Amino acid sequence: MEFVSILNDVLGPVMRGPSSSHTAGSWHIARLVRDLLGGEPAAAELIFDPDGSYAATYRQQGVDLAFAAGLLGWELTDGRFARALALAPAEGLDIRFRVAPLAGADHPNTVHGKLVARDGRRLAFTAKSVGGGMVVVTGLDGRPVHLDGKSAVAVRTGGAARTARPLFFVRKGEPLFLSASEMVRLAAKRRVSLGRQALAYESALLGLTEAEVMAEIGRRFDIMKDAVRRGLSGRGLAMKLLEPSAGKVLRAEAKRRLAAGGLPTRLTTATGPDERPRWSPDGQRILFISSR
Incomplete structure (x- = not known):
């Protein structure tokens, strides 16, 4: 596989x-x-x-x-x-x-x-x-x-x-599991969350420390947040095919003018500029966003 x-x-x-x-x-x-x-x-x-x-x-x-x-x-x-x-x-x-x-x-x-x-x-x-x-x-x-x-x-x-140079991270180790069921069994055996098990998997596969994996996840999370902020503002965007519409959708949702809305629509604005991926106090979950 x-x-x-x-x-x-x-x-x-x-x-x-x-x-x-x-x-x-x-x-x-x-x-x-x-x-x-x-x-x-x-x-x-x-x-x-x-x-x-x-x-x-x-x-x-x-x-x-x-x-x-x-x-x-x-x-x-x-x-x-x-x-x-x-x-x-x-x-x-x-x-x-x-x-x-x-x-x-x-x-x-x-x-x-x-x-x-x-x-x-x-x-x-x-x-x-x-x-x-x-x-x-x-x-x-x-x-x-x-x-x-x-x-x-x-x-x-x-x-x-x-x-x-490689375009992507290079495989340097063996995967710790090859299926979701194997992942669940291994996490239960190690008494860790699925998030912790996924972190261990990526660390072993790519030959990176868990801290290095988390740092790269943080960098990508920053890219995602910046894309959301720019998309919602609509300013300074030079899109090729469509005009920016995310901000219009969010404003319409706030006024209850959408056929569907609610939390999925609002989640995109629930992060602060200084947010970083971090472990929850119990060490079992990675926290990315704080809903309000």
Whole structure:
């Protein structure tokens, strides 16, 4: 059975919309090939097959922004993301997009790219975004490869050694359980809560201390809260497909103008700016929010 990581597969990976495949996946591809290039990108050409979905949606779903931000070395959560294309020239990156037939494009989210670094190094690649932010680089300089970002990479193409960091947390241990029933039995045996058992699981699986796992959960919780605050305010948002509406929904619910509302609607505003994940006084539960 395939193992599941809480940080990689449940509370992650951290992604940016509007599309996990087109936006987050494209950024993951860009992050990988930037590393593989081995130098600061100066020029990039991204080619999409006319029969694929990239060709029809790369502007509307932020594919262009994601490739630009990733090639610039920016984090997916960087506040400059929406201006990545506009800022790229000043950052020394000439990035262009083209629609043309791609031989062997067996997936709608296939991209072929050509990169040139400032020091003259070059890289040609083929990759595809396969869903949920997951990606596969299938070709480097004409050589078939299979790089999914789940581990560190070292390959040699055209006489050049190329390396890339993992996109996700790397598995370093064995899972403590492989099913919900096993988890319940183990938690009962250890006389701990399911939350504590999940923490022990992730710590063992990824080779992190429990404190490190909690710190990463806290970072992601901050990202979630910031997304909620920005979504409710509606200010400074450059959404590609829809206008921000969460704030309108919440205000309408407060005036009892929704067909359904109540606690699920209000929970999104129940956190303070200084909240952090923490254990309850009895040590059995992780507290994230305080309802009111």
